[in-house]
Amino acid sequence: MAAEPSAITEAKVEEAKPLRADAQRNRDRLVEVAAAVFAERGIDASLEEIARRAGVGIGTLYRHFPTREHLVEVVYRREAEALCAAAGELAGKHPSDVALEQWMQRFVDYIATKRGLATSLRILLTTNSTLFSDTSGRVSQALRQLVEAAVAEGTIRGDVDASDVLHALSGIYSAPDTPQWRDRSRRLVSLLMDGLRFGAGKG
Amino acid sequence: MAAEPSAITEAKVEEAKPLRADAQRNRDRLVEVAAAVFAERGIDASLEEIARRAGVGIGTLYRHFPTREHLVEVVYRREAEALCAAAGELAGKHPSDVALEQWMQRFVDYIATKRGLATSLRILLTTNSTLFSDTSGRVSQALRQLVEAAVAEGTIRGDVDASDVLHALSGIYSAPDTPQWRDRSRRLVSLLMDGLRFGAGKG
DNA sequence: CACTAAAACGGAGGCGCCTCCGTTTATTAC
DNA sequence: GTAATAAACGGAGGCGCCTCCGTTTTAGTG
Numbered sequence: 001m002a003a004e005p006s007a008i009t010e011a012k013v014e015e016a017k018p019l020r021a022d023a024q025r026n027r028d029r030l031v032e033v034a035a036a037v038f039a040e041r042g043i044d045a046s047l048e049e050i051a052r053r054a055g056v057g058i059g060t061l062y063r064h065f066p067t068r069e070h071l072v073e074v075v076y077r078r079e080a081e082a083l084c085a086a087a088g089e090l091a092g093k094h095p096s097d098v099a100l101e102q103w104m105q106r107f108v109d110y111i112a113t114k115r116g117l118a119t120s121l122r123i124l125l126t127t128n129s130t131l132f133s134d135t136s137g138r139v140s141q142a143l144r145q146l147v148e149a150a151v152a153e154g155t156i157r158g159d160v161d162a163s164d165v166l167h168a169l170s171g172i173y174s175a176p177d178t179p180q181w182r183d184r185s186r187r188l189v190s191l192l193m194d195g196l197r198f199g200a201g202k203g
Numbered sequence: 204m205a206a207e208p209s210a211i212t213e214a215k216v217e218e219a220k221p222l223r224a225d226a227q228r229n230r231d232r233l234v235e236v237a238a239a240v241f242a243e244r245g246i247d248a249s250l251e252e253i254a255r256r257a258g259v260g261i262g263t264l265y266r267h268f269p270t271r272e273h274l275v276e277v278v279y280r281r282e283a284e285a286l287c288a289a290a291g292e293l294a295g296k297h298p299s300d301v302a303l304e305q306w307m308q309r310f311v312d313y314i315a316t317k318r319g320l321a322t323s324l325r326i327l328l329t330t331n332s333t334l335f336s337d338t339s340g341r342v343s344q345a346l347r348q349l350v351e352a353a354v355a356e357g358t359i360r361g362d363v364d365a366s367d368v369l370h371a372l373s374g375i376y377s378a379p380d381t382p383q384w385r386d387r388s389r390r391l392v393s394l395l396m397d398g399l400r401f402g403a404g405k406g
Numbered sequence: 407c408a409c410t411a412a413a414a415c416g417g418a419g420g421c422g423c424c425t426c427c428g429t430t431t432a433t434t435a436c
Numbered sequence: 437g438t439a440a441t442a443a444a445c446g447g448a449g450g451c452g453c454c455t456c457c458g459t460t461t462t463a464g465t466g
Contacts, residue, residue, distance in 0.1 A: 249451080
């Protein structure tokens with residue numbers, strides 16, 4: 001066990017050892033393309049296609065991500081971070097209830113991706129169990145921020161909290177395998193939102 | 204849903220629809236070879252190798268077993284059955300305590316195989332959850348038979364029952380991934396057996 | 407026995423996985 | 437700038453997965 005700089009639980013922070021410029025470029029490119037391809041073709045998408053579309057050789061992909069799961073994990077983390085960041089941005093740009101609604105829509109999309117992902121990540125999860133607890137903690141933190149702001153401003157009713165909303169959302173993504181799933185989810189989120197708005201300001 | 208003859212929970216019983224003679228022969232051959240190859244190379248063994256060794260084309264393998272899991276399941280069931288059958292045979296051939304000990308040794312070997320198997324079967328298990336409850340029920344039934352006989356004859360102590368023994372065994376196969384695992388397990392089974400013999404006839 | 411339809415066979419072919427290693431490129435030292 | 441060296445690249449090659457379909461075998465029928 002050599003003393004590493006500061007990378008104890010790291011995994012994303014790129015400080016550890018500055019990559020060569022071309023390597024960093026390719027790595028970033030791969031993650032970006034992978035996110036797109038996974039979204040489009042599902043979690044079993046061909047890694048060779050990802051390499052191809054990213055304009056690198058398959059060898060390069062494997063050097064950066066020794067297994068499919070490694071690549072998947074990075075994509076997953078990246079998207080979770082984007083989702084959390086969106087909470088702050090939406091809050092700055094919209095009334096608190098609208099911000100919450102839009103964020104929930106994104107959340108539902110995000111979950112759809114994660115579906116197949118969870119299966120594929122099971123292997124990593126046994127090794128690296130901080131993955132989910134980490135990210136799900138941060139995600140629900142983001143939700144809490146939005147809900148509390150909306151309650152404080154009186155744009156949604158005051159007798160609910162973030163965990164209620166999360167609970168309600170969980171019903172929505174129970175079976176996201178049908179083709180019409182995305183539309184239905186959107187409608188359900190709106191429905192939930194109307195419920196939340198109903199009686200706003202009373203709490 | 205057409206009315207099938209009698210194949211409601213079937214899966215092994217070959218009555219459903221008599222296969223053509225050559226088909227039946229190939230199928231049996233494949234299962235036999237698969238059991239050997241899985242034991243030797245692990246659960247991820249090449250299906251093409253199995254077909255090759257069985258002397259059939261890869262197409263034939265896939266016709267009989269559309270997915271790897273189907274083949275694995277049949278092998279699993281077959282071995283569970285052999286294990287159960289062994290209980291009766293051993294009981295007829297050996298003193299009751301020896302029969303129990305030998306059966307436990309076989310049980311441990313069997314579990315070793317099942318290890319990798321469980322992971323691979325997870326897919327089927329969601330669909331076909333009777334698989335484990337089925338077989339594990341039958342296996343523990345076999346164990347009960349042996350334990351009760353040995354207790355009745357006084358070759359092992361009387362203050363234990365089958366579930367105690369199963370419990371004790373479960374400690375043995377906790378981490379069967381090391382190279383010395385098999386030997387260690389054998390020693391542990393002997394140890395357990397000595398404990399069971401100690402004070403025999405008092406209960 | 408011969409004939410036929412249905413059943414089963416088997417392997418080529420297309421694709422994906424992953425490794426290995428000769429070639430190229432970035433960085434560092436001068 | 438040039439040279440040297442470590443880092444990174446990329447794709448050929450070997451193997452496995454699975455499908456598809458032309459060929460062979462079996463089980464009936466007369």
